[in-house]
Amino acid sequence: MSSHVFDQAIAMELQTDGTFVGHTSPAYANMVGPFGGISAAQMMNAVLLHPQRLGEPVSLTINFAAALSHGSFVIEARAARTNRSTQHWIIEARQNGETVLTGTAFTALRRDTWGVDEDSMPLCPAPQQVPKGTGPIPMEWVKRYEMRPVAGAMPEVWDGSGDSSLTQLWVRDNPPRPLDFASLTALCDVFFPRVFVRRATLVPIGTVTMTIYFHADLLQLQASGSEYLMGQARAQAFRNGYFDHTAQLWNEAGALLATTQQLVYYKS
């Protein structure tokens, strides 16, 4: 096994009944329970490691049903439908007999076609020219990522003054680690809650559901190596306890690797 802290965190054991046993990782702890990105990566990994898997991940939806307690949990990934070159997965994680995560994934054998990125990477300074950002909340998982915010960093003064939720940042694993589907899944969840940025106000929050579309295949992820990704996120609406955001992640060469959206609970 790789000695990288991310690989240790997503390691899981295949059981004789086809399920996997995973474990929460103190290195990726959040305020309550683990960082959602590491839980999503564990769910993705159950598909990646599954002996029946066909093709590579193209889409993933993970729903956060309850905060995980520290310890082990069981992930069941089931190939609900296998076609000639595509496969649909239903994934469910249970802890102490109760469902804590649900999800679906779609994997496929992809073929070369015409293509174009309609969303271009925003113009911004090179990562080395952008200072590292820090958040006001010293959660453990934040230390597992190197973040260099270009726009929409965590507010330095919490005075309710925000007027846009747009964030653009360079980000990569800390320490650096070659990109793959599991780590990209987790990276899709590194954006601080949009409500913090938009309102410059700290309120209790929790991600409810996250969907990822993988535009890159494994070769393109591997070609990105351990370089920085440009991540951009922006909310569309905040209303009655839930807000969403849409986000994009490009590699340094400007290829759009993944697009993602999530819905987040907030209290106010």
Added chain:
Amino acid sequence: MSSHVFDQAIAMELQTDGTFVGHTSPAYANMVGPFGGISAAQMMNAVLLHPQRLGEPVSLTINFAAALSHGSFVIEARAARTNRSTQHWIIEARQNGETVLTGTAFTALRRDTWGVDEDSMPLCPAPQQVPKGTGPIPMEWVKRYEMRPVAGAMPEVWDGSGDSSLTQLWVRDNPPRPLDFASLTALCDVFFPRVFVRRATLVPIGTVTMTIYFHADLLQLQASGSEYLMGQARAQAFRNGYFDHTAQLWNEAGALLATTQQLVYYKS
């Protein structure tokens, strides 16, 4: 039962084992199998009609695993986790014993909070001032919607000339029908394939997965009545057989009712 064709199409019967039996509707037929929006609405309806449902829909993801054959199918909606004011659903539809649709949904009791729409409705002429659009493909389901494209209509000449996938259109049920969660679910899928608009080229396509975030509650949907919605959709990337799009739907008063994204297979 309402005599509206949409209500007839999504009608289903609760079985003694807690599953529902639904039926494909010739009125919503697509090229191969039914319009994806009507299948998504049927999956949503299995949660809406479920005796154990808590709260209103806030998010929904539907995966299209196989084209449905004409006839009946069984939908199983299972409350995987019920919390104090939220609930997570796993939904699966089978036809002739094989999985054809999978999905997850999140329902919740919502409470008044601070809120803002960050995405504003685009400036555009009133629906009555915009001519009805027609597509080149006379599929049955298209007749069930009144569409008035403001920008990015179906190309009139298929010459490979497109340079943007943006579409903005006024849309409502035909004949008009008061908005609810089921009809809004279907309306989230009315956008013609972005690859047609971007390339002005007809290629085989099929939606793989669609996610919807409902920002409105039932009262706000009911307040929208049977008026038009402004729908906007744009692709982010086209690559190796799959493209995505993100879309927004506002009511005539300019409130953002839902945001949605989908991933679509294309051949070229």
